[in-house]
Amino acid sequence: MAEARIVGIDLGTTNSLVAYMQGDQPVVIPGEDGANLVPSVVAIPDPKKVIVGFPAYPYLASQPDRVVYSVKRLMGRGVEDIQEELKLFPFHLAPDIQPAEVLRLEIGDQQYTPPEISAYVLRQLKKNAERYFGAPVTKAVVTVPAYFNDAQRQATKDAGRMAGLEVLRLVNEPTAAALAYGLDREKEGIVAVYDLGGGTFDISILKLHEGIFEVIATNGDTHLGGDDIDHLLMAIALDDIRGEYNLDLSTNAEAVQAIRKAVIDAKIVLSSAEKAYISLTLPNGQPYNREITREQFEQIIQPVLDRTVGPCKQALKDAGLKPEQIGEVVLVGGSTRIPLVRRLTDQLFQLSERGKKPHTELNPDEVVALGAAVQAHILEGGSKATEDMLLLDVTPLSLGIEALGGVVAKIIQRNSTIPASVTEHFTTGVDGQTNVAIHVVQGEREMAKDCRSLARFDLKGIPPMSAGLPRIEVKFLIDANGILHVSAREQRSGKEAEIEVKPTYGLTDEQVENMILESFDYAEQDFAERQLIEARNEAATILAAVDKAPSHPAWRQLTDDEHTQIGMVAEEVRVLSEGDDLQALRDATRALDQATRRFAELMMDSAVGSAIRGETMESAGEKLGEGPTAPHPIAPAEIK
Amino acid sequence: MPAAGAAPFAMQTAESQSVNAACWSCGCFVPAGKPWCDACGKIQAPSEGVDYFTVFGLPRKLLIDLTALERNFYRMSRKLHPDLYAQASPDERQWSLDQTSLLNDAYRTMKNPIARTEYLLRLEGVEIEAGRSEDGKPKDSRVPPDLLEEVFELNMQLEEMRMNRKMGEDDPQLRADLEKARTQFESQLAAVDTSLESLWTRWDEIVENASAGAEANKIKGEIIALLDRRRYIRNLVRDVNEALEN
Ligand SMILES: [Zn+2]
Numbered sequence: 001m002a003e004a005r006i007v008g009i010d011l012g013t014t015n016s017l018v019a020y021m022q023g024d025q026p027v028v029i030p031g032e033d034g035a036n037l038v039p040s041v042v043a044i045p046d047p048k049k050v051i052v053g054f055p056a057y058p059y060l061a062s063q064p065d066r067v068v069y070s071v072k073r074l075m076g077r078g079v080e081d082i083q084e085e086l087k088l089f090p091f092h093l094a095p096d097i098q099p100a101e102v103l104r105l106e107i108g109d110q111q112y113t114p115p116e117i118s119a120y121v122l123r124q125l126k127k128n129a130e131r132y133f134g135a136p137v138t139k140a141v142v143t144v145p146a147y148f149n150d151a152q153r154q155a156t157k158d159a160g161r162m163a164g165l166e167v168l169r170l171v172n173e174p175t176a177a178a179l180a181y182g183l184d185r186e187k188e189g190i191v192a193v194y195d196l197g198g199g200t201f202d203i204s205i206l207k208l209h210e211g212i213f214e215v216i217a218t219n220g221d222t223h224l225g226g227d228d229i230d231h232l233l234m235a236i237a238l239d240d241i242r243g244e245y246n247l248d249l250s251t252n253a254e255a256v257q258a259i260r261k262a263v264i265d266a267k268i269v270l271s272s273a274e275k276a277y278i279s280l281t282l283p284n285g286q287p288y289n290r291e292i293t294r295e296q297f298e299q300i301i302q303p304v305l306d307r308t309v310g311p312c313k314q315a316l317k318d319a320g321l322k323p324e325q326i327g328e329v330v331l332v333g334g335s336t337r338i339p340l341v342r343r344l345t346d347q348l349f350q351l352s353e354r355g356k357k358p359h360t361e362l363n364p365d366e367v368v369a370l371g372a373a374v375q376a377h378i379l380e381g382g383s384k385a386t387e388d389m390l391l392l393d394v395t396p397l398s399l400g401i402e403a404l405g406g407v408v409a410k411i412i413q414r415n416s417t418i419p420a421s422v423t424e425h426f427t428t429g430v431d432g433q434t435n436v437a438i439h440v441v442q443g444e445r446e447m448a449k450d451c452r453s454l455a456r457f458d459l460k461g462i463p464p465m466s467a468g469l470p471r472i473e474v475k476f477l478i479d480a481n482g483i484l485h486v487s488a489r490e491q492r493s494g495k496e497a498e499i500e501v502k503p504t505y506g507l508t509d510e511q512v513e514n515m516i517l518e519s520f521d522y523a524e525q526d527f528a529e530r531q532l533i534e535a536r537n538e539a540a541t542i543l544a545a546v547d548k549a550p551s552h553p554a555w556r557q558l559t560d561d562e563h564t565q566i567g568m569v570a571e572e573v574r575v576l577s578e579g580d581d582l583q584a585l586r587d588a589t590r591a592l593d594q595a596t597r598r599f600a601e602l603m604m605d606s607a608v609g610s611a612i613r614g615e616t617m618e619s620a621g622e623k624l625g626e627g628p629t630a631p632h633p634i635a636p637a638e639i640k
Numbered sequence: 641m642p643a644a645g646a647a648p649f650a651m652q653t654a655e656s657q658s659v660n661a662a663c664w665s666c667g668c669f670v671p672a673g674k675p676w677c678d679a680c681g682k683i684q685a686p687s688e689g690v691d692y693f694t695v696f697g698l699p700r701k702l703l704i705d706l707t708a709l710e711r712n713f714y715r716m717s718r719k720l721h722p723d724l725y726a727q728a729s730p731d732e733r734q735w736s737l738d739q740t741s742l743l744n745d746a747y748r749t750m751k752n753p754i755a756r757t758e759y760l761l762r763l764e765g766v767e768i769e770a771g772r773s774e775d776g777k778p779k780d781s782r783v784p785p786d787l788l789e790e791v792f793e794l795n796m797q798l799e800e801m802r803m804n805r806k807m808g809e810d811d812p813q814l815r816a817d818l819e820k821a822r823t824q825f826e827s828q829l830a831a832v833d834t835s836l837e838s839l840w841t842r843w844d845e846i847v848e849n850a851s852a853g854a855e856a857n858k859i860k861g862e863i864i865a866l867l868d869r870r871r872y873i874r875n876l877v878r879d880v881n882e883a884l885e886n
């Protein structure tokens with residue numbers, strides 16, 4: 001491979017995918033099982049055994065407290081944010097988590113942060129891609145909900161780092177979807193992307209012009225998605241069972257998981273059928289079978305879907321547009337298969353009355369990953385397919401500083417094109433003060449306590465001066481990933497001010513570093529895979545040379561015994577290179593090298609002879625089908 | 641927490657003059673504020689104190705061709721955006737980030753006529769009330785004298801509306817009155833904008849003729865007064881909208 005490939009990853013609440021650009025089309029890379037999706041489910045039956053994806057499913061029934069799913073909802077969040085959903089998740093938090101601290105899940109006697117769990121999913125996708133390419137993959141574009149705040153973005157980036165992936169760019173999911181759609185047709189005009197996934201909702205409004213994808217406004221809810229529909233149905237089934245069988249299953253994790261599976265199945269059926277059954281076997285052996293009609297289902301989920309209306313209206317308002325000015329609507333995310341969602345978006349954007357239909361041509365589960373692959377390709381330098389394509393995204397939330405009295409002074413408004421920056425000046429309030437604390441928040445509310453706390457920055461080492469005299473210039477910069485960077489300098493002394501950052505819900509660099517080390521055994525597993533691939537390549541090279549050997553004059557100079565010996569060892573190498581035993585393959589390859597050593601020497605001699613007759617060593621080598629770098633193809637097999 | 645009084649919107653001033661430089665890659669001359677080298681195309685470190693007008697190569701005039709501005713923004717984005725430097729050296733990546741954020745900040749300000757006007761006034765050394773004072777609280781500008789009576793009336797109606805809502809009542813007459821007030825204030829806002837536009841034209845003439853300071857100062861004063869009035873009326877319209885929406 002000429003250069004390292006950059007893959008595109010959709011790290012979803014329910015499912016995750018990895019894709020890349022094949023020629024001028026993005027394609028999803030399947031796993032070993034042939035499936036495009038890797039469920040974002042991680043089972044940790046014991047600390048040495050981490051199981052990701054479909055194989056983790058059975059543990060939901062057998063050991064539900066050792067399985068984590070929908071961890072995306074916990075990324076960059078605090079214990080105070082997630083009380084509601086914790087009730088229905090089978091896994092448990094560590095008991096000693098303080099507010100504004102990074103979450104820790106307790107699985108057995110081990111603790112895992114949400115980025116670590118996500119890292120296992122990413123590592124699986126990385127493995128799938130490496131298996132597909134037969135080469136290491138270390139760089140990726142990862143998608144995030146557009147409405148993710150700084151902490152949630154940082155947590156996603158940290159997860160990449162723990163998984164051994166350099167995240168070159170975080171792309172907003174609706175924007176990625178627009179990229180995937182934009183590749184096929186020459187679109188111009190205004191596009192709205194309505195993205196209702198497993199756990200998050202986003203609305204983005206873009207302006208497309210000659211390959212530029214300019215996001216004008218975005219809005220959403222990072223706590224709204226298919227999961228909420230499942231939770232509503234689960235609550236109803238639990239109530240129902242309590243009433244009918246006098247059974248309280250809400251504390252029975254295994255039963256709750258069985259109900260979860262049953263309601264998800266029913267939900268999916270209801271997207272195409274008029275009625276479905278929530279059916280399962282209760283722990284007491286009795287069957288539970290409840291009919292649910294499309295109409296009942298729609299009544300139940302209406303409140304969830306209504307929560308998408310506000311963000312849509314706000315985005316339109318921020319963009320300064322009326323619904324009828326939206327040229328195209330793209331539907332993304334598995335939950336947009338629900339007929340009621342289709343009706344709601346039709347109404348919101350007045351589609352059918354304008355003779356329009358929403359775009360659903362691309363698989364709503366895959367479109368985000370495909371768009372990530374397009375963006376990865378753009379970062380690689382692009383090609384004809386992505387020529388002129390450029391993404392200009394925005395920050396979803398306003399950035400502010402807590403001023404006196406707890407009021408927020410907004411410094412970067414939401415929907416500002418990123419990267420965006422602002423420079424502010426600070427001073428001291430007391431004579432000789434050498435520290436200034438800055439509290440940075442994200443959100444739209446007036447008071448800092450109602451906004452999301454991002455971090456507290458402590459400007460240190462200010463030269464002691466009278467109050468109000470120091471002039472500290474602080475630059476706040478939101479990069480193209482939507483992540484905040486802060487730098488400061490004291491202007492009078494010209495000194496770079498030292499900044500100590502306390503991320504509110506995040507991990508420090510050091511903590512991330514430690515988590516990479518903790519998952520080292522998996523890195524080793526990857527390394528072993530890579531070594532096996534390399535050993536197979538070595539073996540293939542030497543076998544190709546052996547196959548051609550009989551046609552070389554030097555072959556006839558070997559004895560019959562030598563011919564037999566080479567044939568036997570070569571066969572052994574051939575068999576072993578199909579298997580997984582690295583050491584045996586290496587040993588056999590070395591033995592084959594030994595067995596062919598005399599032949600190599602004879603060949604060298606004849607090559608020297610032919611060089612005298614006007615032939616070069618290289619051309620003698622080339623006749624045996626090997627590259628010009630090796631003087632003879634059967635060189636001592638050295639494991640690099 | 642020690643006093644971290646956020647200064648109202650800080651900015652680079654015109655005093656810090658930017659200087660021409662040589663391209664880091666080919667050594668060719670790069671004019672101050674130019675983000676890339678015309679000779680070799682390489683991105684350059686941002687120069688200090690480049691103002692938003694310079695970013696787009698525009699004179700300090702207030703009337704702008706928005707279509708040309710957008711075209712220019714797209715053209716420059718295609719040269720500077722971090723996506724194009726994902727595999728470049730760390731220095732170039734940093735410069736791309738700095739140059740693009742400057743470009744985006746400049747575009748955001750320049751495409752909005754009010755933000756552009758306020759920005760230019762600041763470049764001219766005028767302290768603009770950015771809607772919040774030292775303690776971050778929105779500062780009420782004084783009521784324009786000619787509006788005193790209408791504002792008094794409006795505030796009564798808004799208060800009544802709030803009371804009604806608390807009691808869960810709806811008074812159609814009050815609603816109609818508020819809607820009428822909104823129309824009235826909106827037309828006043830439009831009038832302010834028309835006056836502003838004529839001031840912009842006059843300002844641009846002065847820039848073109850490089851005329852003396854007295855006239856420029858007079859126009860500046862008028863613009864500042866109009867901006868204050870505009871901000872005040874806009875807040876009124878916002879309050880009425882909020883009252884009517886709920
Ligand atoms: Zn140059």
